[in-house]
Amino acid sequence: MATSFGSYEKETDQESRRRQRRRRLRALSVLIPALLAVLVAVVGCTESGAAPQPTESVAGGGAVQVAMVDKEFDPETVTIPVGGSITWVNQDTVSHNAVADDGSWATDLFGGGNSTTLTFDTPGTYSYSCTPHPNMTGTVIVE
Numbered sequence: 001m002a003t004s005f006g007s008y009e010k011e012t013d014q015e016s017r018r019r020q021r022r023r024r025l026r027a028l029s030v031l032i033p034a035l036l037a038v039l040v041a042v043v044g045c046t047e048s049g050a051a052p053q054p055t056e057s058v059a060g061g062g063a064v065q066v067a068m069v070d071k072e073f074d075p076e077t078v079t080i081p082v083g084g085s086i087t088w089v090n091q092d093t094v095s096h097n098a099v100a101d102d103g104s105w106a107t108d109l110f111g112g113g114n115s116t117t118l119t120f121d122t123p124g125t126y127s128y129s130c131t132p133h134p135n136m137t138g139t140v141i142v143e
Helices: 002-045
Strands: 055-057 063-069 071-074 077-080 084-091 114-120 124-129 136-143
Touching: 063 077, 077 084
Parallel strands: 055 077, 063 084, 077 136
Antiparallel strands: 063 071, 084 114, 124 136
16 A cells, blocks of 8 residues: 555656646746747837938828927928928927927927827928927928
8 A cells, every 4th residue: 555655646746747847838938928028129119220210201292290209309300292291299298399490380388198280381491499398409391
């Protein structure tokens, strides 16, 4: 009887180790994809070493979107056709606006998570800034 009880214990120990291995493998099967997703997200948020693209252009009367993030306009310079529009999207935690340096156009001040759109009917190059953050500048080129 002691012998069979001893062999029973060995089988139980082996089964226990198998169960532990299976649990570890299941944990790894969840952990590895999660770590890969985090890695992809982090790599996607860092600079790749390529030169930044400071200008966005739209042909055919389309619309351009400019992000307001980290107290900067992104992209800083946009080129649109006459009749084109720009939507400024505030992705910051503080309020921003966009005001032409020559006073020809302006948006209202608006908070994070909001956006506003202007349509440009007159050709020209318009430098602009954010009133509360004067170092936040951009350029609109209407062709």
